Amino acid sequence: MKVAWAGSREAFQVSDRMAKLVANDPVFEKFSKPMLGRKELFKNTLRKAAYAWKLINDLRLTEEEAKWLRHYIDEPNYTDLHWEMFVPAIEGQGTKEQKKKWLPLAQTMQIIGTYAQTELGHGSNVQGLETTATFDRQTDEFVMHSPTLTSSKWWPGGMAKVATHAIVYARLIIDGLFHGVHGFIVQLRSLEDHSPLPGLTLGDIGMKFGHGTYNTMDNGVLRFDHVRIPRNQMLMRVSQVTKEGKYAQSDVPRQLLYGTMVSVRQTIVADASKALSRAVCIATRYSVVRRQFGSRNGGPETQVIDYKTQQSRLFPLLASAYAFRFVGEWLKSLYIDVKQRLEANDFSTLPETHACTAGLKALTTAATADGIEECRKLCGGHGYLISSGLPELFAFYVPACSYEGENVVMMLQVARFLVKTVSNLGYKQPVGTAAYLGRVTPLLQNNCAVQTAEDWLNPDAILEAFEARAARMVIGCGERLAMFENPEEGFAELSIDLVEASLAHCQLITVSVFIQKLNHEIPGNGVKRSLEVLCYVYALFLLHKHQGDFLATGYLTPKQASLANEQLRTLYSKVRPNAIAFVDSFNHMDHYLCSVLGRYDGNVYPKLYEAAWKDPLNDSDIVDGIQQYVQPILKQKLHYAKL
Numbered sequence: 316m317k318v319a320w321a322g323s324r325e326a327f328q329v330s331d332r333m334a335k336l337v338a339n340d341p342v343f344e345k346f347s348k349p350m351l352g353r354k355e356l357f358k359n360t361l362r363k364a365a366y367a368w369k370l371i372n373d374l375r376l377t378e379e380e381a382k383w384l385r386h387y388i389d390e391p392n393y394t395d396l397h398w399e400m401f402v403p404a405i406e407g408q409g410t411k412e413q414k415k416k417w418l419p420l421a422q423t424m425q426i427i428g429t430y431a432q433t434e435l436g437h438g439s440n441v442q443g444l445e446t447t448a449t450f451d452r453q454t455d456e457f458v459m460h461s462p463t464l465t466s467s468k469w470w471p472g473g474m475a476k477v478a479t480h481a482i483v484y485a486r487l488i489i490d491g492l493f494h495g496v497h498g499f500i501v502q503l504r505s506l507e508d509h510s511p512l513p514g515l516t517l518g519d520i521g522m523k524f525g526h527g528t529y530n531t532m533d534n535g536v537l538r539f540d541h542v543r544i545p546r547n548q549m550l551m552r553v554s555q556v557t558k559e560g561k562y563a564q565s566d567v568p569r570q571l572l573y574g575t576m577v578s579v580r581q582t583i584v585a586d587a588s589k590a591l592s593r594a595v596c597i598a599t600r601y602s603v604v605r606r607q608f609g610s611r612n613g614g615p616e617t618q619v620i621d622y623k624t625q626q627s628r629l630f631p632l633l634a635s636a637y638a639f640r641f642v643g644e645w646l647k648s649l650y651i652d653v654k655q656r657l658e659a660n661d662f663s664t665l666p667e668t669h670a671c672t673a674g675l676k677a678l679t680t681a682a683t684a685d686g687i688e689e690c691r692k693l694c695g696g697h698g699y700l701i702s703s704g705l706p707e708l709f710a711f712y713v714p715a716c717s718y719e720g721e722n723v724v725m726m727l728q729v730a731r732f733l734v735k736t737v738s739n740l741g742y743k744q745p746v747g748t749a750a751y752l753g754r755v756t757p758l759l760q761n762n763c764a765v766q767t768a769e770d771w772l773n774p775d776a777i778l779e780a781f782e783a784r785a786a787r788m789v790i791g792c793g794e795r796l797a798m799f800e801n802p803e804e805g806f807a808e809l810s811i812d813l814v815e816a817s818l819a820h821c822q823l824i825t826v827s828v829f830i831q832k833l834n835h836e837i838p839g840n841g842v843k844r845s846l847e848v849l850c851y852v853y854a855l856f857l858l859h860k861h862q863g864d865f866l867a868t869g870y871l872t873p874k875q876a877s878l879a880n881e882q883l884r885t886l887y888s889k890v891r892p893n894a895i896a897f898v899d900s901f902n903h904m905d906h907y908l909c910s911v912l913g914r915y916d917g918n919v920y921p922k923l924y925e926a927a928w929k930d931p932l933n934d935s936d937i938v939d940g941i942q943q944y945v946q947p948i949l950k951q952k953l954h955y956a957k958l
């Protein structure tokens with residue numbers, strides 16, 4: 316199962332080796348992080364990042380190994396933006412000459428970059444950005460300027476204190492004419508003494524949610540006061556500006572300007588299973604240790620994992636972690652394919668890839684953030700302790716629902732893709748993830764054939780149910796949209812239904828990828844049978860949760876929906892004996908989990924007790940402030956209390 320989770324024996328070995336490397340090195344200790352003040356926390360992160368870079372070079376780690384190393388260090392920092400956004404932006408949007416100049420500098424970290432797109436006034440609406448880049452023909456330069464307060468760049472990670480360069484997105488203006496938003500490479504700091512260059516105002520935007528997690532990152536604010544950069548620092552693969560000030564667009568579609576976001580959204584989907592599996596591992600291990608009620612004749616109480624209600628909250632999350640792992644793997648291969656095509660100027664699969672990355676980013680991050688919080692509740696009161704590992708994990712993870720495309724905004728992008736696909740049905744056969752929309756007649760006419768709970772243990776029955784639900788919701792939206800004279804008005808009016816239809820489409824993708832995975836790529840029959848159970852749990856849990864959709868579209872009868880729920884209950888009993896094996900297969904080491912409740916050895920209570928004594932408040936019996944503020948109250952002589 317560890318190999319199935321990792322994807323291959325080699326992938327398992329690489330990640331296992333890097334997990335041990337980090338866990339065994341005292342520099343990467345992290346238990347004390349929540350006790351540090353912001354400045355110490357930040358300096359500590361800089362120290363770890365520098366040490367990691369030294370290890371990467373000294374040990375000559377491969378790119379894959381370096382990624383795992385950064386992952387297990389488990390601390391958001393400026394290198395995330397450098398490697399995941401700055402470098403890919405130059406790779407995807409730079410010309411050959413620009414790549415030749417900038418990539419070697421970035422890849423050896425002689426410069427450190429960030430991605431400065433979002434502003435105080437606009438994040439989702441990229442076309443609404445206000446920063447200007449005005450071409451000056453006389454000097455062959457662009458003048459970067461922040462004309463309003465709301466045009467201040469706001470959020471870019473690593474920008475406040477570390478980055479020396481940024482890809483800045485700004486409105487291109489030539490001779491007073493606006494030519495859309497483009498990316499520009501801008502130097503922010505001196506490479507000698509690290510001070511901000513003249514004309515730039517740079518700072519940190521302040522503390523974020525959760526203490527010890529995202530505050531290791533210096534998210535920044537940036538303002539320009541007529542800062543000049545050479546013309547050849549506009550990223551020019553998509554559009555070019557000549558020294559005469561002529562604006563030209565190549566055959567490459569404009570959407571490639573958004574390419575870096577596609578790349579990162581893909582990574583975010585691949586990473587969702589890491590965060591969810593981490594929470595599920597903690598909650599499952601603890602649910603086996605924790606006992607409440609049910610003692611008979613002085614025997615042990617019931618392990619809370621044996622309560623059906625606990626199983627019905629925990630096991631769908633366990634199944635979702637596996638589902639997201641597989642859909643992340645699948646999306647990665649889709650992305651690698653589109654990347655190769657884009658390099659060869661084949662843009663045909665870009666719209667579908669955009670819809671998949673946007674939709675699956677929204678689906679997996681929302682479910683993972685909610686899932687981590689549910690795992691915290693599954694651990695009862697102890698889940699609220701920082702030492703459970705869950706509050707910090709939630710605080711770290713939850714912004715994924717907003718960054719890289721706010722989730723609802725992303726679902727509306729999927730809706731645009733689906734509406735377009737449906738309106739083209741007469742003359743263009745849909746392919747890939749939308750292929751099912753080419754079979755609308757049977758999907759709209761046939762109804763579910765399930766008669767017994769056992770009938771639900773059939774991948775074809777499940778797949779057809781999810782296809783029929785998605786097709787009926789999408790086509791229904793398409794029909795209602797056609798009644799509007801103005802399509803944009805119709806889209807806005809129906810946006811709630813469109814988001815629900817998009818979710819149905821994305822859930823169909825995750826379910827079908829899970830089934831596909833079982834049919835083709837599982838090593839060993841035992842592993843395959845166990846995963847089959849999780850696949851059914853995932854699908855039937857979604858069916859139960861969204862049974863309103865399945866019933867309202869008329870594909871299922873209430874009886875069939877209740878048979879699905881009956882089967883789901885039976886499946887929970889099949890998951891139970893393997894629950895610990897399923898979470899051990901994630902291969903998460905104690906160092907990585909950083910959780911007293913999720914310890915591999917289950918030694919929860921003594922370690923919880925021990926951890927409490929490490930709190931600074933327990934350094935002494937009488938702490939600072941007691942004598943000054945509590946003793947006077949105790950010693951006052953009042954005849955009666957006034958409240």
Ligand SMILES: CCCCCCCC/C=C\CCCCCCCCCCCCC/C=C/C(=O)SCCNC(=O)CCNC(=O)[C@H](O)C(C)(C)COP(=O)(O)OP(=O)(O)OC[C@H]1O[C@@H](n2cnc3c(N)ncnc32)[C@H](O)[C@@H]1OP(=O)(O)O
Pocket residue numbers: 382385386387389390391392395396399430432433438439440441442472528570571573574576577579582583586665666669704707708711717718719720721724728731909
């Ligand atoms: C204790 C626990 C601690 C745990 C700690 C653990 C830490 C672990 C740490 C490290 C691990 C190491 C591993 C590292 C991995 C890390 C990876 C992740 C890093 C994440 C860092 C997060 C940093 C965040 C960065 C950002 O947020 S950057 C800013 C992102 N901004 C957005 O996403 C903006 C969203 N808006 C848009 O994309 C657009 O404005 C829009 C909504 C799409 C609208 O576009 P617009 O042009 O205005 O209009 P449309 O008409 O809708 O579109 C036109 C057209 O284009 C098509 N389109 C749109 N987008 C794309 C696209 N991307 N690609 C292709 N095509 C696109 C669209 O479909 C339309 O097409 P048609 O005309 O054909 O219809």
Ligand SMILES: Cc1cc2nc3c(=O)[nH]c(=O)nc-3n(C[C@H](O)[C@H](O)[C@H](O)COP(=O)(O)OP(=O)(O)OC[C@H]3O[C@@H](n4cnc5c(N)ncnc54)[C@H](O)[C@@H]3O)c2cc1C
Pocket residue numbers: 396430431432433436437438439440469470471472529534714717718719720721722723724727
């Ligand atoms: C931790 C973190 C790190 C970040 N790092 C970076 C970075 O490195 N670089 C960078 O450039 N940016 C970064 N960002 C910014 C991030 O990309 C934006 O915050 C994100 O894209 C959301 O945009 P917004 O803040 O404008 O949200 P808004 O769009 O203002 O969202 C507010 C609400 O409006 C709704 N809404 C917006 N538009 C629509 C619509 N058309 N239809 C219906 N509802 C709508 C949304 O659903 C949401 O409920 C980061 C953000 C965070 C939280």
